[in-house]
Amino acid sequence: MSRPTPVSGFPELLPAQRMAEQQILDELRRVFELHGFAGVETRAVETVEQLGSKGEVEKEVYVLRRLHADPGAEAADPSSTLGLHFDLTVPFARYVLEHAGRLEFPFRRYQIQKAWRGERPQEGRFREFTQADIDVVGRDELPFHHDVEVARVMAEALGSLTFLPRLRIQVNNRRLLQGFYAGIGVDDPTAAMRVVDKLDKLSPHRVAQALVDEVGLSARQADQCLELAAVRSTDTSFVDAVKRLGVEHDLLEQGLAELRTVVEGCAGAQTDRLTIEADLSVARGLDYYTGTVFETRMSGFEGLGSICSGGRYDSLASDGRTTYPGVGISLGVSRLLVPLFQRGLVTGSRSVPSAVLVALPDEGSRPECDAVAQALRARGVAAEVAASAQKYGKQIRYAERRGIPFVWFPPSGEAGHEVKDIRSGEQVEADLDSWMPPHADLRPQVTVEEELS
Amino acid sequence: MSRPTPVSGFPELLPAQRMAEQQILDELRRVFELHGFAGVETRAVETVEQLGSKGEVEKEVYVLRRLHADPGAEAADPSSTLGLHFDLTVPFARYVLEHAGRLEFPFRRYQIQKAWRGERPQEGRFREFTQADIDVVGRDELPFHHDVEVARVMAEALGSLTFLPRLRIQVNNRRLLQGFYAGIGVDDPTAAMRVVDKLDKLSPHRVAQALVDEVGLSARQADQCLELAAVRSTDTSFVDAVKRLGVEHDLLEQGLAELRTVVEGCAGAQTDRLTIEADLSVARGLDYYTGTVFETRMSGFEGLGSICSGGRYDSLASDGRTTYPGVGISLGVSRLLVPLFQRGLVTGSRSVPSAVLVALPDEGSRPECDAVAQALRARGVAAEVAASAQKYGKQIRYAERRGIPFVWFPPSGEAGHEVKDIRSGEQVEADLDSWMPPHADLRPQVTVEEELS
Numbered sequence: 001m002s003r004p005t006p007v008s009g010f011p012e013l014l015p016a017q018r019m020a021e022q023q024i025l026d027e028l029r030r031v032f033e034l035h036g037f038a039g040v041e042t043r044a045v046e047t048v049e050q051l052g053s054k055g056e057v058e059k060e061v062y063v064l065r066r067l068h069a070d071p072g073a074e075a076a077d078p079s080s081t082l083g084l085h086f087d088l089t090v091p092f093a094r095y096v097l098e099h100a101g102r103l104e105f106p107f108r109r110y111q112i113q114k115a116w117r118g119e120r121p122q123e124g125r126f127r128e129f130t131q132a133d134i135d136v137v138g139r140d141e142l143p144f145h146h147d148v149e150v151a152r153v154m155a156e157a158l159g160s161l162t163f164l165p166r167l168r169i170q171v172n173n174r175r176l177l178q179g180f181y182a183g184i185g186v187d188d189p190t191a192a193m194r195v196v197d198k199l200d201k202l203s204p205h206r207v208a209q210a211l212v213d214e215v216g217l218s219a220r221q222a223d224q225c226l227e228l229a230a231v232r233s234t235d236t237s238f239v240d241a242v243k244r245l246g247v248e249h250d251l252l253e254q255g256l257a258e259l260r261t262v263v264e265g266c267a268g269a270q271t272d273r274l275t276i277e278a279d280l281s282v283a284r285g286l287d288y289y290t291g292t293v294f295e296t297r298m299s300g301f302e303g304l305g306s307i308c309s310g311g312r313y314d315s316l317a318s319d320g321r322t323t324y325p326g327v328g329i330s331l332g333v334s335r336l337l338v339p340l341f342q343r344g345l346v347t348g349s350r351s352v353p354s355a356v357l358v359a360l361p362d363e364g365s366r367p368e369c370d371a372v373a374q375a376l377r378a379r380g381v382a383a384e385v386a387a388s389a390q391k392y393g394k395q396i397r398y399a400e401r402r403g404i405p406f407v408w409f410p411p412s413g414e415a416g417h418e419v420k421d422i423r424s425g426e427q428v429e430a431d432l433d434s435w436m437p438p439h440a441d442l443r444p445q446v447t448v449e450e451e452l453s
Numbered sequence: 454m455s456r457p458t459p460v461s462g463f464p465e466l467l468p469a470q471r472m473a474e475q476q477i478l479d480e481l482r483r484v485f486e487l488h489g490f491a492g493v494e495t496r497a498v499e500t501v502e503q504l505g506s507k508g509e510v511e512k513e514v515y516v517l518r519r520l521h522a523d524p525g526a527e528a529a530d531p532s533s534t535l536g537l538h539f540d541l542t543v544p545f546a547r548y549v550l551e552h553a554g555r556l557e558f559p560f561r562r563y564q565i566q567k568a569w570r571g572e573r574p575q576e577g578r579f580r581e582f583t584q585a586d587i588d589v590v591g592r593d594e595l596p597f598h599h600d601v602e603v604a605r606v607m608a609e610a611l612g613s614l615t616f617l618p619r620l621r622i623q624v625n626n627r628r629l630l631q632g633f634y635a636g637i638g639v640d641d642p643t644a645a646m647r648v649v650d651k652l653d654k655l656s657p658h659r660v661a662q663a664l665v666d667e668v669g670l671s672a673r674q675a676d677q678c679l680e681l682a683a684v685r686s687t688d689t690s691f692v693d694a695v696k697r698l699g700v701e702h703d704l705l706e707q708g709l710a711e712l713r714t715v716v717e718g719c720a721g722a723q724t725d726r727l728t729i730e731a732d733l734s735v736a737r738g739l740d741y742y743t744g745t746v747f748e749t750r751m752s753g754f755e756g757l758g759s760i761c762s763g764g765r766y767d768s769l770a771s772d773g774r775t776t777y778p779g780v781g782i783s784l785g786v787s788r789l790l791v792p793l794f795q796r797g798l799v800t801g802s803r804s805v806p807s808a809v810l811v812a813l814p815d816e817g818s819r820p821e822c823d824a825v826a827q828a829l830r831a832r833g834v835a836a837e838v839a840a841s842a843q844k845y846g847k848q849i850r851y852a853e854r855r856g857i858p859f860v861w862f863p864p865s866g867e868a869g870h871e872v873k874d875i876r877s878g879e880q881v882e883a884d885l886d887s888w889m890p891p892h893a894d895l896r897p898q899v900t901v902e903e904e905l906s
Contacts, residue, residue, distance in 0.1 A: 384489030
C-alpha cells in the first residue's frame with residue numbers, strides 16, 4: 001500500500017497534540033462533574049427524520065448505507081434512514097424524550113462527542129469535529145437560575161484552560177431584544193434580529209440599510225436598533241445605558257432583569273484572560289432560543305466566529321403532552337484547538353504518557369528493569385523500559401525524542417539506583433521505594449509555543 | 454414529536470450506567486498510560502479502499518453519502534468514498550503509514566473509540582460499539598518482548614476491573630501450530646488452523662471429520678491435531694505435554710519457546726478472577742497473525758465468544774519500502790459491558806457525579822448555598838445546589854433518587870453547617886473548610902447488583 005493522504009475536513013492529531021487535547025477534555029470534564037453534570041453519550045446516528053426536526057442544515061447530513069445494500073433502498077423512508085448527528089443538541093433532545101421515564105429532572109448533562117457535517121472545510125470548520133456541550137433540562141418548567149449556572153460553569157471550564165488566547169463570553173437576551181423592537185414599533189422583531197445578527201460580518205451602515213430595505217423599518221427605527229446593539233458592558237451598567245434609549249416594554253424590562261442576573265452571577269468567574277459581558281449586538285439567528293443567548297470570541301481568532309454558543313429554549317423537546325425547556329452551551333473543541341495546533345501555537349509536552357524511561361543495561365536485565373518500572377507504576381508514575389539495550393547515550397536520546405523527562409538507571413557495580421533529569425543533565429541517587437517526579441512532570445502538560453495575546 | 458423508539462444495534466446507556474462505563478474506561482486508560490501507551494484517536498472514516506485492504510467484512514461497512522449529493526456519485530471511486538471504520542486496527546495501520554515520518558518507533562498506542570458494522574445485532578454484537586485497543590508497532594523490526602508486554606498490560610487492565618465475572622485469557626502461537634502441522638505432514642497448515650479454530654462451536658469429532666473431508670488429512674493426522682488442541686495449562690507444563698506428542702519441527706520449537714515466555718511473563722498478572730493460560734486450541738482464523746495469538750472468555754458469557762483478542766502480525770502495515778510489524782490486543786468494551794448492563798448485573802452507584810446536594814432553605818439563600826457548593830468543589834468534591842426550595846424532606850428524596858450520598862444543610866438559627874449521610878440518616882456538624890466525604894463516596898462507583906460467578 002502506498003502512503004495514504006489526509007482526508008480533507010477530518011483533522012487528525014499527532015500523539016503530542018492528542019496528549020494536549022486529552023488534558024483539555026479532562027479539564028472540561030473535571031469542571032462539569034464538579035458542578036454535578038452527568039456525562040451522557042448518545043449514539044452517533046439519528047434517523048434523518050429526527051435530524052430534520054429543527055428544520056436545519058439538512059443538506060449537510062451524512063447518511064449511512066450498507067456498502068452492499070440495495071442501492072436507493074435507504075432513500076425512501078426518513079424514519080428509518082440513519083444519518084450521522086451534526087450537533088449534540090438534536091440527539092440530546094431525542095435522548096430526553098426517549099428515556100424521559102427513567103431520567104430525573106432537572107437533568108444536568110455534559111456530552112463530549114464527535115459530530116459530522118458534509119460541508120466545505122475551512123479554518124475551524126471541519127467535517128468531523130468534537131463538541132463539548134452542557135445543558136440543564138426541566139420537565140414542564142426550568143427555573144431561571146439555571147441560565148446563570150450554565151454560563152458560570154462554562155466560564156469556569158474555559159477559564160481553567162489558561163493557555164488559551166483571551167476569551168470574551170458575550171451574553172444577551174432575546175426577550176430584551178423583542179421587547180425593545182416591539183417598544184419602537186417593529187412589526188417583525190424576529191426578522192429584525194436575524195439582520196442585526198449580521199453585525200459581526202457587515203458594517204452598521206449596511207445593517208441599518210438592510211433593516212430598512214428587508215424588514216421595512218423606518219430610518220429612525222433602524223438607528224434605534226443599532227444604538228441598542230452598540231451597548232455592552234462587563235458590569236451591570238448596560239441597564240442604565242439601555243434605559244437612556246427611552247424605550248419601554250414589559251418584555252424589555254424582563255429581559256434586562258434576566259441579563260443583569262446572568263452578568264452579576266458570572267462576575268466571580270471572570271479572570272484577566274476571560275471576560276463575561278452583556279453585549280446587546282448578539283442575537284443568535286436561530287429561532288428556538290427564547291431568552292438568554294451566548295456567544296464567545298477568541299482574541300486573534302475572530303475569523304473563527306463564535307467558539308462557544310448557546311442559550312435558553314423554552315422547548316428543547318416535546319412529546320405533545322410534556323414539554324422540556326432547557327438552557328445550554330456548546331463549546332466547539334475542534335474549532336478552538338485545531339487552529340492552535342495547526343499554527344503550531346500549542347502542543348503537548350511529550351508524545352507519550354511516560355514520565356520515566358527505565359534504561360536497560362543488557363537484554364538479560366529486562367526482568368529487573370520491568371520490576372523497577374512496575375514499582376514506579378504502583379505509585380502512579382507512568383514508566384516504560386527501553387525497547388533495546390543500546391548504549392546509554394542512545395537510550396537517553398530515545399527519551400529525549402519522546403519528551404520523557406527522566407531516565408532511571410538500575411544498580412550497576414558499586415552504584416545504586418540513579419535517576420537523571422535529562423533536561424538539566426543532573427543525575428542523582430534515588431530510592432526506588434519513594435522517589436517521585438515533581439508534580440508538573442507526572443503527566444504531559446499543554447505547552448504554549450508562543451505567547452498568545 | 455412522538456416518543457422516539459430505540460434503533461436496533463445502537464445501544465444507549467442511562468446516566469448511572471454511563472457513570473459505570475466511564476469509570477471502567479478511566480481505569481483502562483490509567484493502566485495503559487502507566488505502561489507508557491500513548492492515546493491516539495483516528496478519524497471515524499476511512500476510504501472504502503482502505504477498509505477493504507485486509508480483505509475483510511467489506512459487506513458490513515457503512516458508507517457515507519451527503520443527503521443531497523448526486524445519487525450514485527459516491528459509488529464509483531473506492532479511493533474517495535468514505536466508510537465508517539469497523540475496527541481500530543485498519544485505521545491504526547493507516548495512521549502509522551500516513552504519519553510515519555513524525556512518529557517514534559517502537560510506538561506504543563492505546564485507542565478507545567467507537568466502531569460501526571452494519572451487521573445483524575445479537576447479544577454482545579452491535580452496529581455501534583466501543584473498542585479499547587493496545588498495540589506496539591515497530592519499524593522494520595519489533596522485539597519479541599513486546600508480545601509479553603501487551604499481554605501483561607491487558608491482563609493488568611482487565612484484572613483491575615474487579616466486578617467482572619471470571620476471565621480466562623488464552624494464549625497460543627501460530628508458529629507452534631504451523632510447526633506441529635508441518636511436522637505431522639499436513640500440506641496446508643493454514644487451512645487446518647481455520648478448521649481447528651471452530652472447536653469452540655463444533656464437537657471434536659466433527660472438527661476431526663472436517664479436517665479429513667475438507668483439508669485432506671488422514672484420520673491419524675486429524676487425531677494428532679485434536680491431541681495438540683486439547684493441551685492447556687496455566688503454567689509452563691504445556692511444553693512437556695506437547696513434547697510427549699513426539700512431533701519435531703523447528704517452527705514448533707520456536708513457537709513453544711515464545712509461548713512459554715508469554716505465559717511466564719504474565720504469571721504475575723494472574724488473580725483469583727483472571728487466569729492467563731496456554732490454550733493450544735486457539736488458532737484465530739485471520740491470516741495476518743503470524744506468532745502469538747490471544748483470545749479471552751468470560752465465565753457465564755461463553756456465548757459472547759472472545760471478548761478480547763489479538764496477536765502478532767509481522768506486517769501491520771507496509772508502504773512497499775518499509776514494513777511495520779506489530780503486536781496488539783483489542784478489548785470489546787461494548788461486547789463485555791452492554792450485556793452486563795442489559796441483564797441488570799452491573800450499574801453505577803449514582804446517576805450524577807455529585808457527592809453532595811446542598812439543601813436550599815429558601816430561594817433568597819441561593820447565593821450562600823452556591824458559595825457552600827463552590828467551597829466543596831474547590832477541594833474536588835462534586836456538589837450541586839437543590840433546584841428549588843422545597844421542604845427538606847423533598848430535597849432529601851431528590852438526592853436519594855439520584856444516589857447522592859450526602860445532603861449539606863447551611864447554618865440556620867443556632868445550628869452551624871451540618872451534613873447528613875442519607876443512607877445511615879446520621880446528621881453531624883461539619884466544617885465547611887475541611888469536611889471531606891469518605892474516599893469511596895467521592896466519585897460514582899461501579900456496583901454489582903448480583904454476585905457474578
